[in-house]
Amino acid sequence: GAGVSQTPSNKVTEKGKYVELRCDPISGHTALYWYRQSLGQGPEFLIYFQGTGAADDSGLPNDRFFAVRPEGSVSTLKIQRTERGDSAVYLCASSSLGGAEAFFGQGTRLTVV
């Protein structure tokens, strides 16, 4: 596609539920990044994929968070047993090998009630 696409744009879920957030990167981009942006803060790194494998998952806050990228393109961020503190905008970005920048999607705003 022309840009990084994230779905859904907004998601409201109840505390304790499971959610999946999807990221469709720019075609041909091998690197994919997930960030979390809490209200009034800058984005914080969660996880980085190079191809199908997670090259760096040091930013995942706990084991309720998991992400996959099975075919090296679309990625899904999965959050189990959601908590109110998980409410944030989840941003995805992709970059090409040797590219000069990462390109961001418009994010998914997750609200846990």
Next chain:
Amino acid sequence: AQTVTQSQPEMSVQEAETVTLSCTYDTSENNYYLFWYKQPPSRQMILVIRQEAYKQQNATENRFSVNFQKAAKSFSLKISDSQLGDTAMYFCAFGGSQGTYKYIFGTGTRLKVLA
């Protein structure tokens, strides 16, 4: 670990005037990149300007320029001839070392351009 600090939570500027946003950072690395991103209400992060640490010359992109002081670990953004469309959150980011975009972002500066 790297840190990025933006000490101006909010700023305003009159249309057509010039404004400077401040950013300081800390790192022990020698080769890295610094970025300024704009985030309008649409939430999408848009790259404004990029600076390679090994380059002494300050980066410029049309109305946007930076003052990069490597020894002082300072990276400010100057916006000339401010336009209403420049109203947004601006984030300074450290990244690009080791070939990845595992960015470290500051907390942002909310810029409002006044008509």
